[in-house]
Amino acid sequence: MKKVKIKEKELVELEEYSPSEPSDHEVRLKVAYCGICGSDVHAYFNEHPFISLPIVPGHECSATVEKLGGKVSGLKVGQKVTFIPQLTCGKCYNCRNGRYNICENLKVIGAQVDGAMTELFNVDSKLVVPLPDDFDLMDAALIEPLAVAIHAVKVTGSLFGENVLILGAGTIGLLLAQVSKFVGASSVMITDVFNSRLKLAKQLGADFAINSREFNLTKNYLRETFGEREAGVIFEAVGIEATIKQAVELVRKGGRITVVGVFGKETKVNAGLIQDREINIRGSLMYLKEDFEDAVELIRKGKVHVKPFITHIFELKDASKAFETAAKEKEKALKVLIKIS
Numbered sequence: 001m002k003k004v005k006i007k008e009k010e011l012v013e014l015e016e017y018s019p020s021e022p023s024d025h026e027v028r029l030k031v032a033y034c035g036i037c038g039s040d041v042h043a044y045f046n047e048h049p050f051i052s053l054p055i056v057p058g059h060e061c062s063a064t065v066e067k068l069g070g071k072v073s074g075l076k077v078g079q080k081v082t083f084i085p086q087l088t089c090g091k092c093y094n095c096r097n098g099r100y101n102i103c104e105n106l107k108v109i110g111a112q113v114d115g116a117m118t119e120l121f122n123v124d125s126k127l128v129v130p131l132p133d134d135f136d137l138m139d140a141a142l143i144e145p146l147a148v149a150i151h152a153v154k155v156t157g158s159l160f161g162e163n164v165l166i167l168g169a170g171t172i173g174l175l176l177a178q179v180s181k182f183v184g185a186s187s188v189m190i191t192d193v194f195n196s197r198l199k200l201a202k203q204l205g206a207d208f209a210i211n212s213r214e215f216n217l218t219k220n221y222l223r224e225t226f227g228e229r230e231a232g233v234i235f236e237a238v239g240i241e242a243t244i245k246q247a248v249e250l251v252r253k254g255g256r257i258t259v260v261g262v263f264g265k266e267t268k269v270n271a272g273l274i275q276d277r278e279i280n281i282r283g284s285l286m287y288l289k290e291d292f293e294d295a296v297e298l299i300r301k302g303k304v305h306v307k308p309f310i311t312h313i314f315e316l317k318d319a320s321k322a323f324e325t326a327a328k329e330k331e332k333a334l335k336v337l338i339k340i341s
């Protein structure tokens, strides 16, 4: 059997391994597709603050159940599934209060422990999310990022009738645009530096798509476009100082900002504006199980489209090329999948 390993900076190799038996509470998955995420790309460049190399990546995956551990019930061999890549302690304050996504002892599969870019992968059955039989396993690799967007929208509160501005049209930004529309946002504007992504944003239902390299978004422009409600909600989905600053400057007085982007560096924001304008700013990390289940439903019912995100599919043997493409061809590559089996 083979698994993908990021061995060191910009070095991805396939390694032989012999799969272990699932323990009593685990299932062994035959992995179908794994997506390469922004955090995997950070790891590839060895610049992720919480990932050390070497690591087997893989947290956005679809699979079928290959073997059940002795005490597993409710799942069957051959069933299509995805899994939630969160290892939580179940004991800390947040775990006991239902916010296990921010567990004090959180470990993420594919980040702090080896992930699922392997032909056979054992995972705790509690983390397995069953899929309908007719669910497309390629689409299923996008359930995890969609759950990120769904969680971010839920923690932000009602978007009904709001004008929503999304900074960053990567996978998460584009999913946020679709989810915002689904929950009743009146207008969605999205910004990015790549026209290819902005074009896709429009196809997926964004009302305005703006190239932030070519056009400097101002509060006046937002007022002219949206009226007095301006942009009441802003999602920061890039993770750099320029966009978090922009969010604080552009949001309506009393508005809400949710930070979804992953920041590699400490950044400055104008705290004076946060106070003076009563800006509500909060973070969003990963998701809860119900966000995964909602993601399955939104894709199944055609409310969110994920197929257009998939720009590249590589065979397992070309994993190195897949990482290179995801890391170095940002303009063309949106979601790069590896077909594991």
Ligand SMILES: [Zn+2]
Pocket (backbone or CB within 6 Å): 037, 038, 039, 059, 060, 144, 145
């Ligand atoms: Zn991810």
Ligand SMILES: [Zn+2]
Pocket (backbone or CB within 6 Å): 088, 089, 090, 091, 092, 093, 094, 095, 096, 100, 102, 103, 104, 105, 106
């Ligand atoms: Zn915990």
